[in-house]
Amino acid sequence: MKTKKLLSLVLVGIMLVSMGTMLTGCGSSSKDYDIYLYNTKTEIADSIQDLCSKYEEETGVKVKVYTCGTAEGMETLRSEMNSKNKPTIFSVNQSSFQEWYEGRYACSSDDIQNPDLKAIYESIPDEMKLGDGTGTSYGIPYNVEGYGLIADTRMICDVFNLENAENFIEDFRKADYPEFEQMVLALDEYIKGNGGVDITLNGNTYTTASERTGLTENLNGVFAIAGAEKWTYANHYVNYALSAVFPDYTSTANATAEQVQQLKTPLVKLVKELDFLTNYTAGANGAVPRGANYINSTVTGYDQAVQTFSEGKAMFIKQGNWIYQNVSSVDAEKAENLTMLPMKVDLESSDIAENGVSVEKINSSVPEFVSQYYLINAKASEEEKAAAEDFLLWLNTSETGTDFIINKFAFVPFNADSSVEMENPLANSLIWYMQNDSVLGNDFDAFPESWGLNTIGAFIQEKLLTDAEEWDENSINEGVQSALDSWINSIK
Amino acid sequence: MKTFYKKKFWFMVLPSLVLFLMVIIIPFMQGILYSFTEWRGAYFVGGDHWWDALVGMKNYVSIFTSDSFLKALGYTTLYAILAVVVQNVVSLILALMIKKIHTGKGAFRTIYFLPYVLGALAMGYVWKFIFENVFSQILFGTESFFHIELLNNMLQSPWKALLAFAIVSTWQVAGYYLIIYLNGLNNISEDIYEAARIDGASEWYQFWKITIPLLMPSFTIVLFMSLASSFKMMDLNVSLTEGNFGTTMISYLILKTVRESSPPEYGMAQAQAVIFFIIVATISVAQVLATKSKEVEM
Numbered sequence: 001m002k003t004k005k006l007l008s009l010v011l012v013g014i015m016l017v018s019m020g021t022m023l024t025g026c027g028s029s030s031k032d033y034d035i036y037l038y039n040t041k042t043e044i045a046d047s048i049q050d051l052c053s054k055y056e057e058e059t060g061v062k063v064k065v066y067t068c069g070t071a072e073g074m075e076t077l078r079s080e081m082n083s084k085n086k087p088t089i090f091s092v093n094q095s096s097f098q099e100w101y102e103g104r105y106a107c108s109s110d111d112i113q114n115p116d117l118k119a120i121y122e123s124i125p126d127e128m129k130l131g132d133g134t135g136t137s138y139g140i141p142y143n144v145e146g147y148g149l150i151a152d153t154r155m156i157c158d159v160f161n162l163e164n165a166e167n168f169i170e171d172f173r174k175a176d177y178p179e180f181e182q183m184v185l186a187l188d189e190y191i192k193g194n195g196g197v198d199i200t201l202n203g204n205t206y207t208t209a210s211e212r213t214g215l216t217e218n219l220n221g222v223f224a225i226a227g228a229e230k231w232t233y234a235n236h237y238v239n240y241a242l243s244a245v246f247p248d249y250t251s252t253a254n255a256t257a258e259q260v261q262q263l264k265t266p267l268v269k270l271v272k273e274l275d276f277l278t279n280y281t282a283g284a285n286g287a288v289p290r291g292a293n294y295i296n297s298t299v300t301g302y303d304q305a306v307q308t309f310s311e312g313k314a315m316f317i318k319q320g321n322w323i324y325q326n327v328s329s330v331d332a333e334k335a336e337n338l339t340m341l342p343m344k345v346d347l348e349s350s351d352i353a354e355n356g357v358s359v360e361k362i363n364s365s366v367p368e369f370v371s372q373y374y375l376i377n378a379k380a381s382e383e384e385k386a387a388a389e390d391f392l393l394w395l396n397t398s399e400t401g402t403d404f405i406i407n408k409f410a411f412v413p414f415n416a417d418s419s420v421e422m423e424n425p426l427a428n429s430l431i432w433y434m435q436n437d438s439v440l441g442n443d444f445d446a447f448p449e450s451w452g453l454n455t456i457g458a459f460i461q462e463k464l465l466t467d468a469e470e471w472d473e474n475s476i477n478e479g480v481q482s483a484l485d486s487w488i489n490s491i492k
Numbered sequence: 493m494k495t496f497y498k499k500k501f502w503f504m505v506l507p508s509l510v511l512f513l514m515v516i517i518i519p520f521m522q523g524i525l526y527s528f529t530e531w532r533g534a535y536f537v538g539g540d541h542w543w544d545a546l547v548g549m550k551n552y553v554s555i556f557t558s559d560s561f562l563k564a565l566g567y568t569t570l571y572a573i574l575a576v577v578v579q580n581v582v583s584l585i586l587a588l589m590i591k592k593i594h595t596g597k598g599a600f601r602t603i604y605f606l607p608y609v610l611g612a613l614a615m616g617y618v619w620k621f622i623f624e625n626v627f628s629q630i631l632f633g634t635e636s637f638f639h640i641e642l643l644n645n646m647l648q649s650p651w652k653a654l655l656a657f658a659i660v661s662t663w664q665v666a667g668y669y670l671i672i673y674l675n676g677l678n679n680i681s682e683d684i685y686e687a688a689r690i691d692g693a694s695e696w697y698q699f700w701k702i703t704i705p706l707l708m709p710s711f712t713i714v715l716f717m718s719l720a721s722s723f724k725m726m727d728l729n730v731s732l733t734e735g736n737f738g739t740t741m742i743s744y745l746i747l748k749t750v751r752e753s754s755p756p757e758y759g760m761a762q763a764q765a766v767i768f769f770i771i772v773a774t775i776s777v778a779q780v781l782a783t784k785s786k787e788v789e790m
Contacts, residue, residue: 071751078534078756099755103535292645296624450752462737466648 031085033064034387038080038087040073041142041372043325047408054400061387081105081379088384089392091142091372094249095445097130100375101138107376109137113386117393126248127441128414130373133250139373140392143411146368146430146439147236147320148340155315158213159190160206165339171202172341173364173438180344181276187222187315188280215312221282224314226305227290227465228297232318233274234457235444236367240345241266242447243362243440245353252446257488262353266345267480271460273346275471282314290468295461310334318343321412321426340429342366342438362440366433369442370414448490455483527551527763532755551763560745561764565771568741571654572722578658579718580711583666587673588703601674604667612664616731619660623647623732650738657728665721669714676710677703708787716780723772742768 039048045067052063066087068076074096080087081103092100100106109121121137130139153165162168175183179201186197186208195210212219226232244266245259246252281288284304293299303326309317310330317323321340328335343366347359357365374395376388395401405411406420412427413420418435422428433439444452459479464471497504529545530537536545555561590600607615623646630636632643646656680703688698726743733739740748746768749761 074756075533078532081534095754099532099534102537102755103532105534292628292648295648296628298621298625449754450748454752458736462648 032062034061035063035088035384035391036085037063037065037391038077038090039065039067040070040077040091040093042067042069044409044411047404050408051395051401051404054404055391055394058400059390059394061391063391081377086377086380088377088380088388089374090377091374092139093372093445094130094370095449097138097373101132105375105377105379106138107378107385111378112376112389114389114393116397117389120393120396124414127439128370130370130375133254139375140396141370141414142372142374143370143405143409144368144414144416144430144434145321145371145412146340146366146433146442147318148366148429149316149318149343150309150323150338150340150426151316152215152312152334153337153339154334155215155312158215159187159208159315161209162206167204168201168206169339169341171204171206174202175344176360176363177273177344177346181346184222184277184280190216191219191221218312219282219315220313221287222280222315223277223282224305224309224317225278225281225288225300226302227278227281227288227294227300227461229300229302229305230453230457230461232302233460234452236318236320237270237274238267238452238456239367239440239442239444240343240362241270242443243367244345244347244351244356244359246441246443246446247355247357248441249443249446251355252441252443255447255487255491257491259353260484260487260491264480264484265351266347267456267484268476269346269351271464271476271480272471274460275464278465282308284308284311284313290465292466294465316341321424321430324424324426336425338425340366340426340433357440361438365438365440366430367440367442368430368434369445448487451483451487451490455486456480459483523762524766526759527766529759530757531759531762533750533758545759547759551757551760552767554760555764555767560740561742563738564740564742564745567650567654567739568723568725571657571725571741572719574654575658575661575722575725576715576718579662579665579669579722580714582662583669583714584673586666586670587677590670590674591677601667601671604670606667607664608668610664612727613731615664616660616728619656619663619728620647620732623656647733648737653733653737653739656732657725660728660732661722661725665718669718672714673707673710676707680706705786705788708783712780712783712787715783716776719779720772720776723768723775 037048037052039045041048048067049065052065056062066080070093074092077087077090077092081090090100090105097106109118112118112121120140124137124141126135128141128144129135129137130141131137153169156162156165156168160168179199183199183201186199189195189197190208190212193212195208195212197208199206199208241263242252245262246255251259278290278294281290281294281300283299284307288294288300298304305317306319306323306326307330308314309319309323310327312331312334324335324338327338342362342364344363345359347362349359352359374392376385376392378385380388395405402413405413406422410422410424410427412422412430416431416434418431420431422431456479459482463475463479525542528548528551529542530547530550531542531545536542538544586604590597593600627633627643628645632638632640634644642652642655646652684702684706685698688702693701724743725741726747729735729739729741729744735741735744735748742764746761746764749764750756750758753760
């Protein structure tokens with residue numbers, strides 16, 4: 001009995017002590033850093049830590065880094081902002097910027113004391129600026145990302161009997177939609193064993209080879225499509241329709257009901273194009289027909305689609321530069337030979353709204369965007385803010401900093417010029433499009449939060465991709481209209 | 493010993509009381525206050541304090557004027573009814589079966605209990621694979637030998653998904669409820685059954701007139717637990733369907749309210765949570781009162 005009594009007292013004691021430390025733990029906290037950097041890009045978690053150690057070596061300024069992925073990252077950031085030691089620099093993407101702007105956490109370029117850093121804030125091209133639409137700049141871009149039709153150049157050479165793919169790439173970039181459609185049909189024939197078909201791209205003739213080669217013998221479809229991933233069509237594909245109506249991010253965010261309604265024709269046409277494209281879907285074990293299995297995440301998830309493409313079972317994948325790592329882990333040589341081509345859309349000039357981008361421009365460009373921005377916390381102490389300014393300037397101008405961005409983070413700098421050569425060929429493609437004025441906005445973040453996924457994306461996934469027959473024109477019209485109505489209803 | 497506990501009652505209870513107050517009661521009260529404000533999680537719109545962001549009943553009004561909340565509430569209610577029935581019937585039948593056998597009681601109890609200790613979310617993903625691939629491709633698909641449309645592509649229709657949720661949740665909790673029912677059954681004295689048998693009562697009659705009334709205390713607790721957990725169910729909703737095909741339930745909807753609005757509408761989500769709490773509390777209390785009144789003493 002005595003031992004029991006003793007034990008219970010000890011346990012109670014432990015509980016009280018631990019609660020005591022919990023309580024005091026919340027209150028007092030000593031600062032062991034000069035700058036607190038809150039990072040939400042997990043792929044650079046280790047290298048950004050190295051970067052900060054380098055910075056401490058060079059300047060003696062201690063940077064504490066905390067990395068947390070985007071979805072949970074925002075929730076953790078919200079509580080960090082309410083703690084005593086709030087982040088000095090934090091990272092957000094375009095769509096969550098409004099939150100920190102409204103809460104007055106975002107330092108604008110006008111608040112920046114350091115003239116050199118201020119100049120960088122102001123030098124960001126308008127379409128990449130994080131702002132309220134008035135031209136003020138609130139963040140420094142992490143990098144530039146983009147998406148388009150990705151292909152293996154060696155495979156292009158084999159399919160079309162070419163020495164190198166350069167002319168093909170050039171012609172493809174200028175080709176229009178009918179030429180693209182005819183190419184898809186020729187590729188489908190090629191995969192079925194009927195080569196020797198002539199196609200034209202940009203007016204030049206290409207002929208599919210009559211024999212399959214080692215590289216192309218695995219092909220079982222033209223495209224690797226991730227039917228289970230709504231974002232691939234609800235955001236990245238629908239974005240082409242946005243380009244046809246809205247000139248930029250701010251105008252998409254402030255769309256009027258009439259403007260939203262103008263999306264109808266481009267959207268309907270894009271959905272019909274999807275009806276065509278999804279007939280040529282490659283899979284792990286042979287072509288994947290539309291139906292219940294087409295949206296099965298163990299069959300057409302993102303990883304599965306990238307895997308199918310990496311194994312040479314699909315000719316193209318409509319994805320972004322971020323697939324490089326995954327492709328590389330399956331087939332390093334393939335990864336070195338990737339190129340990004342513009343997606344083609346079945347639109348005519350009459351479908352384009354007054355402010356929209358021309359059909360030729362859409363068909364020859366790729367959407368590019370800044371995935372995350374560094375923001376200086378306006379509520380941090382003046383001392384910390386000054387240190388943060390120095391750090392961001394160093395990161396973007398010093399030799400060590402820029403070397404880290406390009407080589408360690410493997411990021412395309414927002415101000416990349418043609419001298420920048422990256423290891424990832426897709427990143428080099430992105431730089432090429434930037435240099436040649438062939439970039440589209442990536443303004444889907446500006447539509448009502450999750451509108452794409454919950455309305456048009458759900459419609460495409462649940463009603464269309466599961467339907468093996470040709471899609472009914474009326475139901476496409478209805479589905480698109482009901483999606484647009486939900487956007488219109490959310491306009492305040 | 494008894495006097496020791498009596499004397500030191502408050503001292504012994506204090507730690508749990510403080511903890512309960514700190515992590516349940518205070519945040520709960522705070523949450524009610526915040527549901528009347530435009531709260532963003534990190535800050536209040538228009539000032540540093542909650543009273544700067546008061547919006548009155550705005551959050552509550554917009555909940556009842558939006559389809560999504562009412563739709564999710566309806567769907568959750570349907571699920572709760574189905575799940576409570578299936579879970580209770582299955583666990584009671586299993587308990588009655590285990591009661592009857594003489595060897596291997598412990599083994600069966602352990603086997604049925606096992607799913608309960610596995611992580612619900614992780615098992616949801618395993619079951620998703622089973623529904624999508626084993627059920628739809630191998631066992632019950634259109635090209636399979638046993639083509640059963642009800643069990644084919646269960647996660648691609650709100651009605652079939654309801655059944656899928658019930659199957660997985662029953663598989664998970666039946667072993668736990670079984671233990672409670674088994675304990676209740678063991679507490680019913682054999683003498684009563686013997687007396688009934690002498691009087692010529694059939695097995696069925698014994699079940700309705702003896703087992704059910706005397707098992708009422710177990711029903712009270714199991715019904716309460718299954719009702720509350722079915723209303724609050726989220727892990728399977730996330731893992732099996734992600735709320736697609738119109739299968740979003742209330743708990744997931746509250747999470748999505750925050751994740752799918754920018755700036756995040758924490759105040760609105762809080763108001764949804766308050767309404768949700770009132771509904772679940774009312775139903776659960778009504779159920780406990782109803783079943784308690786049916787409990788009999790021997």
